Amino acid sequence: MKYTAIFLTIILAVAGSAFAQTTPPDTSVTAAAQGSYPAGTAFDGILLSGFTIGNGVIIHGDGSGAEGHAGLSLIGPALPTGGQQVINVDVLINGGSSSAANVATVTGTATVDLGNGTAPLTGVPVVLTIAANPSDGSGTVGIVLGATTLPTASINDGTMAVAPMQ
Amino acid sequence: MGRDHLRFGAWFLALITCLFVAGNHSAYAWEHDGKPHVTAGGWYTTFNGAAPDASAKVSFSVTGRCQDDTAVCSSTSKKALGNYEYFNHFTGLKAHGKVTSLSFGTTSPECSAAAGPEFDNNGNAGTLDGRPSAVIQGQGDDGSTFKMEVVDADDTQPKFPDTVCLVNVTGRTKMLIPQADQDGAQPLVHGNIEVKGAPNTPNQ
Numbered sequence: 001m002k003y004t005a006i007f008l009t010i011i012l013a014v015a016g017s018a019f020a021q022t023t024p025p026d027t028s029v030t031a032a033a034q035g036s037y038p039a040g041t042a043f044d045g046i047l048l049s050g051f052t053i054g055n056g057v058i059i060h061g062d063g064s065g066a067e068g069h070a071g072l073s074l075i076g077p078a079l080p081t082g083g084q085q086v087i088n089v090d091v092l093i094n095g096g097s098s099s100a101a102n103v104a105t106v107t108g109t110a111t112v113d114l115g116n117g118t119a120p121l122t123g124v125p126v127v128l129t130i131a132a133n134p135s136d137g138s139g140t141v142g143i144v145l146g147a148t149t150l151p152t153a154s155i156n157d158g159t160m161a162v163a164p165m166q
Numbered sequence: 167m168g169r170d171h172l173r174f175g176a177w178f179l180a181l182i183t184c185l186f187v188a189g190n191h192s193a194y195a196w197e198h199d200g201k202p203h204v205t206a207g208g209w210y211t212t213f214n215g216a217a218p219d220a221s222a223k224v225s226f227s228v229t230g231r232c233q234d235d236t237a238v239c240s241s242t243s244k245k246a247l248g249n250y251e252y253f254n255h256f257t258g259l260k261a262h263g264k265v266t267s268l269s270f271g272t273t274s275p276e277c278s279a280a281a282g283p284e285f286d287n288n289g290n291a292g293t294l295d296g297r298p299s300a301v302i303q304g305q306g307d308d309g310s311t312f313k314m315e316v317v318d319a320d321d322t323q324p325k326f327p328d329t330v331c332l333v334n335v336t337g338r339t340k341m342l343i344p345q346a347d348q349d350g351a352q353p354l355v356h357g358n359i360e361v362k363g364a365p366n367t368p369n370q
Contacts, residue, residue: 023197030207032225032251032260052255054225054357056207060196068229071208071357088356090208137251137262137308157340158225158253159262165229165247 025166027059027098029068029106029130033158035141043074043087043148044114050075051153053141055128057106058165059096066096066106070128072143074150076115088113089145091126102139103131104162112145121146132160201363202270203231204248204300206316208357210330212254212349222256224347226330228302228316230265237270237365250304250312252347258339259347263306270364273299277315277331277369280350286324294319294329298361301332301369310337315369318361327353 036050052075057068069092076085089110096106106128112121129142129152137159142152207227213220230248232239239246248265273294281294297319304312313334319326333349 026198026247028229028247028249030227030229030249030251032207032227032253032262034225034253034255052209052223052225054207054209054227054251054253056205056227056229058203058205058229058231060198062197064196067360068205069207069358069360071225071354073209073356090356090358092358137260157255157258157260159251159260161249161251161262163249163264165231 024061025164026061027096027104028161028163028165029055029057029059029096029104031055031130031132031141031158031160033141033155033160035153035155037153038151041151043145043150046076046085046087046114048074048076048087048150051141051143055091055093057093057096057104059098059104059106066093068093068106070106070108070126086115088115089126091128098162102134102162103129105129110145130160130162132162134161134163137161198231198235201231201235202237202268202300202365203363204268204270204302204316204359204361205229206328206357206359208354208359210352210354210357212347212352214347214349220256222254225251225253225255226314227251228265228314230268230300230302232268239268241266248302250302250314252310252312252335252337254345254347257345257347258341258343259335259337259345260339261306261310261312261335261337262308263304263310263312265302265304267301267303269301269369270361271299271367271369272364273297273317274301274315274331274369277317277329277351280331281317281329282351284319284326286326288324290324292324292326294326296366297322297326298364299369300361300364306337308337311335316359316361318359320358328357328359329353330359
């Protein structure tokens with residue numbers, strides 16, 4: 001009985017300390033922007049000149065993950081038929097963290113449509129790193145798409161934000 | 167009450183305590199799971215604000231929930247939390263700020279009417295009525311204003327495209343030229359709208 005009482009006391013103490021901890025706020029990661037890539041940037045052998053991004057993500061403050069979506073368009077070369085080849089990347093976000101103020105890294109899996117008539121690639125792992133300047137919404141976007149790490153690029157128009165939801 | 171009863175009682179209390187703590191612990195479930203919240207991001211095509219007979223790509227992004235997990239909130243009542251971004255790639259209009267008002271429910275009659283009849287990939291017809299929706303309003307430090315209804319139409323059969331409705335955005339271009347966009351209803355070309363925990367009553 002004595003051991004049971006001690007055990008119960010410890011359990012209640014642990015429970016009390018858990019409730020005493022304050023859960024950090026959730027983090028909102030939003031972007032509607034475009035940027036340029038330096039010459040020679042490529043994905044799957046396709047040269048890229050730039051990208052557009054539209055993403056809405058909530059990173060759970062309690063560390064249980066993240067949810068949201070990112071829609072990326074990677075701008076490829078001009079097509080003989082006119083226009084440009086565009087690689088559309090639809091990312092389902094399920095993980096993320098914000099290790100520093102105004103910076104977030106989110107992860108997920110994507111469907112990648114190369115825009116050349118081939119079947120879309122599915123289940124492609126994606127890591128997005130977004131660093132936003134809170135004063136004017138500018139910032140940088142880093143994209144890792146499968147085994148390809150694209151250069152971190154500054155956005156040249158549009159806005160982004162990484163902000164606590166509180 | 168015998169000694170065995172006391173022992174079992176103590177262990178029962180310990181077990182209940184463990185379950186209670188685990189149920190509230192971060193590693194097991196987000197505390198806002200099942201409560202009204204929205205995440206949306208992607209792009210659609212607008213035919214307003216573009217050159218005549220031309221279309222413009224619009225990237226957008228929204229996060230939102232009410233601080234107390236209710237279905238309706240504003241900046242003055244039950245604080246709305248979240249952010250919005252809007253960027254018209256053709257005109258350069260951009261808007262960026264905090265969500266000030268949220269309403270979760272099902273598609274408003276105005277939105278459903280603006281979208282008109284919908285068809286899924288198998289040709290099944292329907293409307294956006296009854297689909298989870300969120301009406302979002304926001305205001306930015308850049309002077310921008312934002313209003314949009316987002317409809318999560320692809321999670322139940324028949325699956326229709328996620329759609330933005332009743333868009334009204336004001337802001338400025340990179341060159342600080344004032345601009346405004348309005349749209350009745352546009353399906354997303356790429357991206358996704360997720361509205362979760364919305365009550366089954368139409369938004370107004």
